[in-house]
Amino acid sequence: AQSVTQPDIHITVSEGASLELRCNYSYGATPYLFWYVQSPGQGLQLLLKYFSGDTLVQGIKGFEAEFKRSQSSFNLRKPSVHWSDAAEYFCAVGGGFKTIFGAGTRLFVKA
Amino acid sequence: EPEVTQTPSHQVTQMGQEVILRCVPISNHLYFYWYRQILGQKVEFLVSFYNNEISEKSEIFDDQFSVERPDGSNFTLKIRSTKLEDSAMYFCASSGPSRLAASYEQYFGPGTRLTVT
Numbered sequence: 690a691q692s693v694t695q696p697d698i699h700i701t702v703s704e705g706a707s708l709e710l711r712c713n714y715s716y717g718a719t720p721y722l723f724w725y726v727q728s729p730g731q732g733l734q735l736l737l738k739y740f741s742g743d744t745l746v747q748g749i750k751g752f753e754a755e756f757k758r759s760q761s762s763f764n765l766r767k768p769s770v771h772w773s774d775a776a777e778y779f780c781a782v783g784g785g786f787k788t789i790f791g792a793g794t795r796l797f798v799k800a
Numbered sequence: 801e802p803e804v805t806q807t808p809s810h811q812v813t814q815m816g817q818e819v820i821l822r823c824v825p826i827s828n829h830l831y832f833y834w835y836r837q838i839l840g841q842k843v844e845f846l847v848s849f850y851n852n853e854i855s856e857k858s859e860i861f862d863d864q865f866s867v868e869r870p871d872g873s874n875f876t877l878k879i880r881s882t883k884l885e886d887s888a889m890y891f892c893a894s895s896g897p898s899r900l901a902a903s904y905e906q907y908f909g910p911g912t913r914l915t916v917t
Contacts (some may be wrong), residue, residue, distance in 0.1 A: 711801070721904055722904065723905075725897075731910075732889075732891070732908065732909070732910035732911045733843070733891065733908050733911075734909075738905060740904060740905075748906075779842065779843065781843075783904070783905060783906065784903060784904070785903065786831060786844050786846060786848055786855065786856070786895070786902060786903060787856065788833075788835075788843075788844070788845070788893070788906050790842045790843040790844070791842060792842045793842055798862075
């Protein structure tokens, strides 16, 4: 069955610290992978996506993610977190005319 | 850049009433979708629509839900008799313009927040 697992329900980091949000997926075919960010009460903003090629993808707002097929992972990283990054982050997998979302990780940023 | 639009941004309705949520997909897209996000939970697939037919639907998409493409630009989700548990953010998405392109990525609208009282 297709699924996306985000093991961390919430994470707290200090402003300026580095960030890594974990994502593991289960998908029978070639996965197309996405990270979205959602502020409270708002819509989904696409941070980055991976279809093929270079396994390290760059996104908006200084985020990057690395696809590791052997680990079925697509972790999101940022070298230095800003207070404005506090939000909910969703990992998602597509490729079959349906996008399957993880449960999300809420990021808290402390001063 | 073309984008998916949704109206209204917020809809309040009483339990038992019918609601229609509207979406304008990207103009050359062929595949259309609805997703639902209950507050504090993940985004869940409801239904996909292609060539004026439902392609796939989830177990959430029961008989109270229907979708329609009434003209060349709109895509609607109707909930016939709303229940309190239908309160959620509803996202429309579209993909295309070819089957290959559609299989890669869906483009999401900003969502309609439905509140059932």
